[in-house]
Amino acid sequence: MTPPVKPRVLVALRPTGVEPPSLLKKAGDLADFVFAVTADDIGEEAATIDSAFVWNFRSTLVPDAIDRLPRLRWVHVAASGVDASLSDEVRARGITFTNSRGVTAPAMAEYALMLMLAHAKDLTGTLADQAEKAWRPRESRMLSGATLVAIGVGPVNRELARRATALGMTVIGVGRRARDGVDGFDRVVGRDRLLDVLPLADHVVIATPLTAETRGLIGAAELAALPDGAHLVNLGRGAVVDEAALMAALRSGRLGGAGLDVLWREPLEPEHDLWETPGVIVSPHTSSDFVGWEDAMVDLFVRNLRHTLRGEPLLNVVDLDLGYAPID
Structure with missing residues (x-):
């Protein structure tokens, strides 16, 4: 039997280029990952990318590369705010966004x-x-x-x-x-x-x-x-x-x-x-940075990745008209 094809996930890195801690250990068997800081870092694999994990919440990688990501259907942002990942074209595509509401x-x-x-x-x-x-x-x-x-x-x-x-x-x-x-x-x-x-x-x-x-x-x-x-x-x-x-x-x-x-x-x-x-x-935008926060952000993304693979509802779905994931 042919093994199922893994989804391909674009990871928007911080300017340092450091990968999210333990991501490959926790999800390397679930998906293939493409790591990039800017749109120039994405090669021909762009056409096969299904999802994105925006590790750098300030990154504009998704809107910058959106015209090269025809299969992109889901974006998860490692923050509550998703504003940097949005553009008119991204909104028009009807892409599902999730965020990291509640982690910090x-x-x-x-x-x-x-x-x-x-x-x-x-x-x-x-x-x-x-x-x-x-x-x-x-x-x-x-x-x-x-x-x-x-x-x-x-x-x-x-x-x-x-x-x-x-x-x-x-x-x-x-x-x-x-x-x-x-x-x-x-x-x-x-x-x-x-x-x-x-x-x-x-x-x-x-x-x-x-x-x-x-x-x-x-x-x-x-x-x-x-x-x-x-x-x-x-x-x-x-x-x-x-x-x-x-x-x-x-x-x-x-x-x-x-x-x-x-x-x-x-x-x-x-x-x-x-x-x-x-x-x-x-202070330098550190109110959310408790000891262990990066692992917690990765864990939430991996939970949602598993949900997508099982066809289950995603956690923290963002209402793009509101700009955040409402609680009630």
Whole structure:
């Protein structure tokens, strides 16, 4: 009997060209893999590629090579956001996309909580005093009794809401639509109510993908609606927040501070004022990078690969009109 033909999977690598850990060990018997950093790395085998595993979520390999991938039917992205892998032509092809929703949610929730605590307890001030060997006791704020406005009610902010509630915070979620009974949230309102709830916020945490609806969602009007001294955390995508508006709010002193794990350009240019803006913590898009996260990303892809081979429904199917995989 002739053995079944293995599917051929294109793997979009990071610029270093390093392959995903244990991928071949875990799935080498399930598929043939073609590794590429750019479209130029794909040879004649492009015509036989069935699926793609976008290991580098910033990669534009799929849209760059789409006209050479006539058999491509499924793309799995090792991230929640799939924006870099989309184009009008990719959308028109009706390709199924899946993402890695939920894999890094607990880690990102902990990271957001860390940034909130660092702001409330003025950790940057303490570290500055330590560097100067200065003994300056002072009061700090509590998270207990404070209000968190969580923009996005996906896995990250659901994990965060449960933790924030346990600390005694009031948690208001802002989603695509209002909904009742979401665990950890005191209430969830639709985006049309954003300006109504921002004046209540001591902390705002953004954990939403970049879509046509969320690009520039937080601009001058939204920042002006916040109380003086409010704190902003962005773990979603940099472009959800308007760059000029945020810098103006920080320079004016109205915004108490910001914790930014995602930026408008990554890496952020060294000359940008943000690096030396008081009250700001900048980190290099690492909120999701817990020890073992790469293995967990590979494991989810392999599970979905097995599902395709057995003809079973895929996990985390992305609604391309929304730009993410909805929970409910």
